[in-house]
Amino acid sequence: MRPGIALSFGIHIALVVYLAFALAFHPPEKQKEDDITVNMVPPPPPPPPPPPPPEVKTQQPLFIPALAPRIVNVPTTVADLPIPAQPELKRQPAQTVTAAKPIEKISRRPVSIVPPTYPERAEDRQVEGYVDFEFTVETDGSVGNPKITAEVPEGYGFASAAQRVFPKWKFKPELVDGKPVPTQAYYRFSFKIK
Numbered sequence: 001m002r003p004g005i006a007l008s009f010g011i012h013i014a015l016v017v018y019l020a021f022a023l024a025f026h027p028p029e030k031q032k033e034d035d036i037t038v039n040m041v042p043p044p045p046p047p048p049p050p051p052p053p054p055e056v057k058t059q060q061p062l063f064i065p066a067l068a069p070r071i072v073n074v075p076t077t078v079a080d081l082p083i084p085a086q087p088e089l090k091r092q093p094a095q096t097v098t099a100a101k102p103i104e105k106i107s108r109r110p111v112s113i114v115p116p117t118y119p120e121r122a123e124d125r126q127v128e129g130y131v132d133f134e135f136t137v138e139t140d141g142s143v144g145n146p147k148i149t150a151e152v153p154e155g156y157g158f159a160s161a162a163q164r165v166f167p168k169w170k171f172k173p174e175l176v177d178g179k180p181v182p183t184q185a186y187y188r189f190s191f192k193i194k
Contacts, residue, residue, distance in 0.1 A: 108137055108185040112170035118191060119157030129153050131162040131189040139180040141170040149186070162189040 122129065131151050136144035146166055151159040166189060173180035 108171045108183075108187060110169045110187070111141065111172050114165040114168040116161045116165045116189075116191070118193075119161050122156035122158065122191065123193070125156075126193060127153065127156050128193055129156060129158045129191050131158050131191075133162070133166060133187050133189060135166075135185060135187070137171045137173050137183045137185050139173055139182060141173050141180075143167050143169055143171070144182070158189075158191055161191070 129152050132149045133146050134149050135146040138144045143166060146163070148159050148163065166187075171185070174183040175181070
């Protein structure tokens with residue numbers, strides 16, 4: 001056993017013996033006759049709070065009527081204004097305008113295509129759309145002067161995706177007297193989710 005533990009154990013035993021000895025030879029004290037017994041009485045309850053102060057009525061300002069406006073006589077008639085003479089207007093005879101015959105645009109089917117990349121924003125939201133092009137089918141079948149006329153819906157990147165690949169497409173040119181000629185055409189470039 002360690003010396004510290006033995007010392008602590010010895011001190012505790014000595015204290016127990018001392019307390020037993022002290023209690024054995026000292027009888028409990030008797031109550032003296034002249035001791036006064038005090039009965040505990042609870043304190044009285046606190047007084048109620050004071051009543052709130054009476055409301056002070058504020059006086060309303062006195063009504064002071066506005067002074068009546070003075071009546072002023074104002075003339076109610078106005079002199080006639082002179083109207084200047086109007087120049088005589090002559091009608092010109094109707095002119096016939098002959099409109100130029102509009103260029104007929106024909107929808108063409110492609111013979112060679114480059115597939116577009118589906119716009120990422122539209123694909124994330126599962127949105128389909130289309131882009132309308134007006135263009136010229138050149139004599140060699142290539143796409144000339146492509147112009148976007150519609151993008152539905154806008155803001156999903158359909159127009160830019162179509163514009164990157166559409167000029168690389170090929171169409172069958174129109175033949176006049178057996179020779180290919182440039183032709184105005186339109187094409188709807190559709191984007192469908194597979």
